[in-house]
Amino acid sequence: MLTIDHIVLSSTDLTRDAAALEERLGVPLSEGGKHALFGTHNKLLRLGDLYLELIAIDPDAPKPERARWFALDDFSGDMRLTNWVMATEKPSRVIGKTLMGTGELITVSRGDLTWQITVPKSGKLPLDGFAPAIIDWMGATTPTERLPDVGCKLEKFVVSHPHAISLRSFLSPLHSDPRVDVRGSEVPSFHATLKTPKGTVTLTS
Secondary structure: OOEEEEEEEEEOOHHHHHHHHHHHHOOOOEEEEEEOOOOEEEEEEEOOOOEEEEEEEOOOOOOOOOOOHHHHHHOOOOOEEEEEEEEOOOHHHHHHHOOOOOOEEEEEEEOOEEEEEEEOOOOOOOHHHOOOEEEEOOOOOOHHHHOOOOOOEEEEEEEEEOOHHHHHHHHOOOOOOOOEEEEEOOOOEEEEEEEEOOEEEEEEO
């Protein structure tokens, strides 16, 4: 009922950090686009059956009327892994089970793509952003299916958090991806292990 859809790296400068990420992974990122509702723009990379999103505030876009998603209004510092998104084709069966504060499904578009995703009014997802957003592509061809396969794959995605039990209790009945590992830890963190043309690369929060 839930599958991992994409992982999110936040940035303060999309062009600069895209170049750095391309150098690190040994592959080009694909152009994403602009999200008028949130005043952001992105670049994407296919990771097998999911994708990576590098996202930043678009300096040319007007400030949105609501808080930007993925807590980008409060983001600063180096590019890093900040969020993850899980997909469902049956949102009515999932949304009522999400952690408190996940937010309601709202409709977002970019180019010819339209989808629904949970965005809290504050912009920050539960558990300080370590709980996933939920996305419904509404039957459309997803970015993963549109992106070129450049030889990168996700091997492991580890979410460590003091409230891992709460996160596991939400996820366990809804997904069974062995790559996703939710662990208890005093210090919250993300670790994504990628197979790339340059070998194994780990992205962290």
